[in-house]
Amino acid sequence: MTSAVDWMVSGHEYFASCLAAIDDATVAGPSRLPGWSGRTLLSHVGHNARALGRLAHWAATGEPTPMYASTQARADEIDAGASWSVQRLRGFVEEEQERLADALDGLTDTMWRNEVVTAQGRAVPATTIPWLRSRELWIHACDLPAGGDFTAFPRDFLEALIDDALARRATQEIVVDVDGPPADLARWLTGRGDFSPQLRTATGAPPPALPAWL
Template sequence: MTTGTPARSLRWMAEGHAYFLSHLKAVGDEELRGSSRLPGWSGRHLLSHVGHNAKALGRLAHWAATGEPTPMYPSPDARAEEIESGAAWPVPRLRAFVEAEHDRLAAALDRLTDPKWDAQVVTAQGRTVPARTIPWLRSREVWIHACDLPSGGDFSAFPEDFADALIEDALTRRRTAQGLRLQVRATDRDRRTDDSPAVVEGSAADLARWLTGRGTSVRLHTTTGAPLPELPPWL
């Protein structure tokens, strides 16, 4: 059994939240009423999602702490319903909501003792994972969605160790869900995703951006000359 606080993921989570807020503060209320960088979502939809995601992960933290099963969402449709409902709130309320719910989640995780980090919880996708996974799940949300804000952040600002972990996670998801068979190699790292020959090459930032469905770069290419597959947004 692996015990102990997942310090690295908690660091990513705190840094990602600060990064998200720094870009959120640079976006005016009127701009948030318009489109985000995610197709079909306004800035208010994005804020509603980020806030409700923290609230949902807080339920998993409660599950780990108490042993009382508290799923992220009470029904398969609840996630979408929460996002849509929150998107109708005034922007100032959404700004405050994002901060308050993240702070509640951070406080709940801070109260977990070492044995509780190994408690098994179930994600919204039905995966059973240890509670130590919760900070990683939140880290992905705040870093990636900072880049979805209007005039938001960029993957090039991600910490190197986080970007590397994100590439591995996203590639695993793409292989599982979509049968993506391509290997990748980050040209600014001395490493590959596995022992197979690299097929898609580019910087870690460009690979992470592409694998999460946030677009490609002219610097990203396949070693065979074949066009890059178009990937839909993930998260």
């Protein structure tokens, strides 16, 4: 079975390949995320790697280093990076991904079991960090202007993503009784597009409106 570290590596490769196919002018324009430009998206993806690196440091040293000092600090980081040139942002994403990978490579078995706290306030073992990064990379590749698509995701990753999204929806007290192609289901559950005609509810009723999933 593919590990989350493998998904992180392949997710970065997929994100990078999608990004490489897009010229700077297109990246500087609107992304597929409402209200975000491509530069805002790249800033977020790069700063997410940096933030997860803080969790890796926490796991390695025992020193609490949250992903972000506050919600406002997270927004400020993203906004600051969104003002950079596209070329700088391309390099930033690569550099921060490499730093995160190096930090994770340095964790021992004991360190991987150490508890850290996500940006949503969940206490999780450090083994969760590669999954969090995988999720960011694969999904945000599809948020790039003229970017990727969920149909390109590995099947086992799609299944894990669906399970994760369903668990998140359950915390929002949303019952999802929907069946259909995994790519369409994952896309809908994560708020990337309308309810596909390929998806079916058990009763035939319209699906519930979904709020932001994270």
